Amino acid sequence: MTQTPLSRLPAFDAAQALPEQKAVLDEILSGPRGNLNGPFLGWIHSPELAQHAQRLGAFCRYQTGLSLHHSELAILVTAARWQAQAEWYIHYPIALKAGVPEALAEQIRTGATPQFDEPDDALIYAFTTELYDAKRVSDATYARAVERFGHETTINLVGLLGYYALVAMTLNVFGMRAEGQTTLPFAE
Template identity: 80%
Template sequence: MTQSNPPRLPAFDVAHATPEQKAVLDEILAGPRGNLNGPFLGWIHSPELAQHAQRLGAFCRYRTGLPLRLSELAILVTAACWQAQAEWYIHYPIALQAGVPEVLAQQIRTGAEPHFEDPDDALIHAFVTELYDTKRVSDETYARTMTRFGREVTVNLVGLLGYYAFVAMTLNVFEMRAERQNTLPFAE
């Protein structure tokens, strides 16, 4: 996106929101996120989609059964895979605060070979990158993930990846940036 391009979606004006849009916005603001940063102001142009997506997102972000560090690591790998500027910008500080080593995060962002100190980080990275790179997960990685996290959390991990790929696609197609974002983590 060059700065001279017009926005792909019109700016959303809460004063002109429909009752359905207001209901979605109110639910997002009252929930664990507490803000509209990310894809929500894109999705709000389709309030029913926005409602379903934000509810799925709240589950995928906060209730997968994975520790926050591992969820955020999976989100960073997704953001890097899609080169989703706002997704990385929003989740990078959350990931660091949750315990993802800064060196690891930067290796993921730049496409360098990551080095892992924690075996769970290595396993999540292997699962995510195999799925994105080959559109499958090997029997070995699947078995290790099931043994370590169990069936429900493994299913939830796939849901988290699908959700954040959806977020990345939304942000990329509509050229959305995070609030106050003035740097781009990926070249355009």
């Protein structure tokens, strides 16, 4: 359990972990993720933040009311907006497996205007990009989201976007890469 040589953080040695750090690691590893790939070895240097963030992340990843397809699409848009190398690297194959078309993912990665086959994909993209670009969501887009997904899931979508923006910021600020990552989806 070590970070890549690019990381700005000190190497983390699980054998030397504090009890609070061990509790976080154990919860992550025994949960639905089952691995520490992503921001967790950065957050572990602040065990209380790590615990809160990983629990929020488990909710945002698995319990928002969105399909895995739509969650992963929103995560890819976030990764592309933040040019988060590890976030894209980790979530791209998950998104493809969940049914996000490869051509759509590539359009999002490169900043091209996406072509949508599914209206719900276009809605997730519109909601996400409006929020990131305008720092707000228009009344029309909000109404479409609530009509399609309901209030609770729309609230959860905002939470998912906030959480994955936090992940992207963590990965970018601390120079973290995904386990096994040898290529970068975005130029540096």
